Amino acid sequence: MPKTFQLDFTKILTPERLTSVWRAALILVVGFLAIQIVARLINRVTRKRLSPQAAMLIRRGIVYAGMVIIVVSALQEFGVQIGALLGAAGIVGIAIGFASQTSMSNLISGLFLISEKPFSIGDVINVGGTTGIVDSVDLLSVKIRKFDNQFVRIPNEKILTNELTNVTRYPIRRLDIKLGVAYKENMERVRDILLDVADKNIYALVEPPPLFIFTNFGDSALEILFGLWFEKTDYVNLKNSIMLDIKNRFDREGIEIPFPHRSIYAGSATDPFPVRVVNPAETEPQPPGT
């Protein structure tokens, strides 16, 4: 015969217990509302005075600490022994810690990142070939938004162990353009034309002056490195305009941008492969009687 359990609500819901439930609910509701208000106030105060990253850390720290205090206070209303609970939580914590070494590694890496500050929210960074804008710096990971609006989560450990480039750390940057011109061109004239193109482009900074380096005698071209300084927000404007400016100006000045050339040699060390261009009309069979 199956056992039946009967709940006697009159014994469970004693007036003392009902009072505890009400008080716990009141603590939870009022506490969470108070945390929200405090978080908003802190956000308003820190937004103007601190960096977004520091403001976010302070806000989250206060919210998490406040939530722990509220939950503990609510539990105390039910007569829960907090000391015993914390002891149990410590043992569980050690067990979880052993089981989650990767997470702990990310956590510690996150602390290092926060103290080292290699970047902050809003910076453009490149980690392991992924480039994007930093959305948030958390204890376990950094969230970035790529330029094509994809969300990427990078574990902090990966950021700490990989090479990281902060693209927008400094107010100005240099755009390096690799160019090639034909061997017949006068390089001093090419240099003067490129410097004039840079001078006329409003996005290229006049100071620091553009960099012109004749880098190499290439297979098919004389190779040049042309570097232009720009204010970091003008990257797209400069990139789009300067490429057009160079192409148009080279076309106007008759400067050839060569494509790879191949000369085929037949036997002799110096003579090129003999090719004779003939008029197609001479090779076509003529109709009779002409």
Next chain:
Amino acid sequence: MSDSPDITELWKRKVLDPKNALRYDLGPVAIWVCFEDHDWYVAHERREDGVLGYRVTHFPLRDAPEDLKWRRWTAAKESLEVSVTPHLPDRPLVVKPESEIKIPAGNRALFFVSIPLWFRVTVGQPQPILLTEIPSVVLSNSWFGDVTSGELCYSLRTKATRDVDLSEVVLHRATCPMHIHNNSPTELDFQRLCVHAEFLRLYEGQNRLYTNHVKVVFRGDEHLSQIELSKEAPDIEPNCRLVQHARMQAEQSLMRKTFQVLRSLTGV
């Protein structure tokens, strides 16, 4: 069609005829302003081949060039008053003399630097609404100072004339009288100078515009230069009239790294 070539008349408020556009010829730039279908429209065109002169014209809208790129603002039609006023640039200028100037130790010199002006278009009364600012000349960007902590400026090449009469007499530029005192024990290579145009005031003379006097005291590469901006109207012409206040208020004396000499760039 009415012309107003007078320098003072040029900056005064004009009442727009709703069927017409106002055309401001201001040297190398022409600004068009009109009101149509509850909205304000502003366009501008640049003339690289020459200066247009200085006048305001009521122009039939249908006669406006078709290739004008109009920009549109929704603003209340409380009044059809338009004003276009001259202002100094909104960023500092890196002034670079066309030829290098050397000032011996202990010497001082007065130069006149011609600064291009920005034209501010405002409409309506009694609370004018700012529509836009259009530079008379598009200046290239430049950087002054260290690549990690300098400041964004405009680049300005100047003849740095020593005689005000040799400076250009045009209404789209202001003449800035600049006193440079070399109080250092070494010769000063005046290659570049950072002028904070946003702290300067604009004055109207007989037939040209001026800024207040700027005095730069150079004490050596290792020391900050002292900059003093005169509070008085320029005394180059009598009775110069204040046209515009400075965009930003400056302290009486600024201590800045103003010069960039060859030594500081090359480390020589």
